[in-house]
Amino acid sequence: MTPSLPTAVDQGTPVAAPASTPAVMPPATTSPALNPARALTAGGLAVLLLAFLPVNFTFGAVNLLIPAIAADLDAGPSGGQLVLSAYTTTFAAGLVVSGRLGDRYGRRRLLLIGLIAFGALAVLTGLAQSVVSLVALRAALGLAAGLFTPQVLTSIQATAPDRLRTRGIILFTAAGAVASIAGQVVAGAIAVTFPEHLAWRAVQVVTGLIALLALPGLRAVQESRSTAPLGLDLRGAVLLGGGLVALVVPLTLGPTAGWPAWSLGLLGAAAVTLTAFALAQRATERRGGLPVVPPSVLRVAVVRNGLLMTLLFFVSYGAILYEISQYARTAWGADGWGVAMVTLGFGGGFLVAALLLPGVLGRVGPRIMVYAASGQAVALLGIALVVALDDGRSAPPALQPLLIVLGAVQALMYGPALQTVLSRTPDWAAGVAGGLLTTLQQLGIGLGVALLGSLFHAVAAAAGGPAGGTAAANATGSGSGLAVGFATALTVQAGCAVVFALLAHHITRRDAAG
Known part of the structure; x- marks a missing residue:
């Protein structure tokens, strides 16, 4: 269960409302003037919450199924940990720019792309034949989740009327808990129904289907984007993502493997990459840009x-x-x-x-x-x-x-x-x-x-x-x-x-x- 909670985001405006928006916003407390015909409805909110469910569903389910995955793919405990960490690490790395991408190119568009990618990748993880391919697919799954997750909450804050927005944020928070509980329960039920080597694969398919179920309902969610989108700072995002991956992999595998040379080399690469990231963030801010992590x-x-x-x-x-x-x-x-x-x-x-x-x-x-x-x-x-x-x-x-x-x-x-x-x-x-x-x-x-x-x-x-x-x-x-x-x-x-x-x-x- 990942308790995703409301964050301060660039609130933006629906495409139909030309009100200007500052580049950096405090937590949304009031909505811009919305065209009632373009405001988020209760049905649209339900679709957004359904789209968010597979994000935490897969964490709860895979967390329970790690022993089955490790046994089927002949992976030790560190391999199982890496299956979990690969998803959350790339998820974190993707979040730093995905919100800005939605502000610039349209939140519903990014939600559509992210859900399709997530659904397809979730199904593919059920076909993985080795722990290496599974970790790679889980890493890609995390990037897909990071692409569409910010669009859910930002769409609620940007397009919902005041009363529905308050209810939507509360339900968004509760949905994280519900999805994680459901992931564990569904995974447990499938695990006692199917053989162990098939059960974890079936759960991946179910996860993908949940994501794809939200696609037909996206027509109830209006397109919105910010009228003053923030800069993307792709260089900073790549350096941060690469540094985090280089850090988490050796920390996961190193202790049980006796800290081989490659793990120490990756830690060194992480230190170099994250240092380069910090220097790049300072340079970007000095030039007047907005880096992903402003000093x-x-x-x-x-x-x-x-x-x-x-x-x-x-x-x-x-x-x-x-x-x-x-x-x-x-x-x-x-x-x-x-x-x-x-x-x-x-x-x-x-x-x-x-x-x-x-x-x-x-x-x-x-x-x-x-x-x-x-x-x-x-x-x-x-x-x-x-x-x-x-x-x-x-x-x-x-x-x-x-x-x-x-x-x-x-x-x-x-x-x-x-x-x-x-x-x-x-x-x-x-x-x-x-x-x-x-x-x-x-x-x-x-x-x-x-x-x-x-x-x-x-x-x-x-x-x-x-x-x-x-x-x-x-x-x-x-x-x-x-x-x-x-x-x-x-x-x-x-x-x-x-x-x-x-x-x-x-x-x-x-x-x-x-």
Whole structure:
């Protein structure tokens, strides 16, 4: 479940409305004057939400199916992690320019192209015959998702009447949770219906069909674009995307492979590429252009804090579902449906809290994210304790309530953090800051799977557990090693939550002082 949340974007105007729009916009709060005949309708909103569903559906489904994929394609745990990280990393890299492409060339047009590409690539992933081809296809799938995802939210903000826009943003947030839960449940159901080597392939086809189902309804979504589109900075986007890929691949494969020379070489290439990216961003801004990551925006303290909070949150978020899935399969011998049922409470807690968030935020205010982050740290340590005491036979009864609490507090963390950071960001930087926050969502998920997933497997192997998630620990007596690995990763994630809480306290303390 990827909790995609409303971001500050260039609101733009429908093609039929010639009102001018500044190059960088603060979070959309009011709509431009819309021609009622061209405004987004409830039917158009439903189509946009349907188009968004496969983005998180595939993350939830593939996260559950990693052991089946690894077994079928003879890939170890690092290969399975790379299948997940390839999607989220290229997704993050594509987001940095895709919103600007939609503003320039038309959002519905980019939505159409992205959905067709996503649907076709999802089906092709089900035909992959090797882990290399699957990773390549998943990387391309991430680029397709990054191409059309910003068009969904921007279309809602740019073309919906005020009342429908507010409802649309809430439903957009909830749709992320629903899609991820549905991905896990559907994948679990298919996994117990089909043989393991066919089940994961069938899920890819289902994912592609969901994307293609939205295509006929796009006629209900009017075309819109910005009257003052931002520059694309393709050079910056290519350098950033290349640097992120060169960083994530060795971090995913290196630990379990013993850090071979090629992994160290890729890390060096990542350092060079990202340094070149930083220098290029400065040069572009000095020339008066708008780079994808403007250095002047990063010099705003609240933006820096917000970006770090985002990365910390999603590193932990990306790891938790992966770790639970791996542990449930290996320690308890759970099948796909059993894993889906274990994680159902987490997703349900997140969904309910996300829907209640506006009322909670109105009563408690921004400090809810400090309390929620503290609650996340406690919940993670509680899960670590339960796992440490696990007898390795089945899911302990105390686990499910803790997972429900964990899902709820996570929903109460990032939504308020995003709103708080953007509300304190200068207007000239708000649009760019919102885009960066969205990009770090996906990058954090990929890094979480790569870093904390590798930590989980490495500690488990060192403590006597299996290095991967394909054998039943109950049969080998190695459940204690897995428990140590899982508890260690959870403790690190609790530390991330504490740092998040401290940063949130720093941001909200200014309001209290004022």
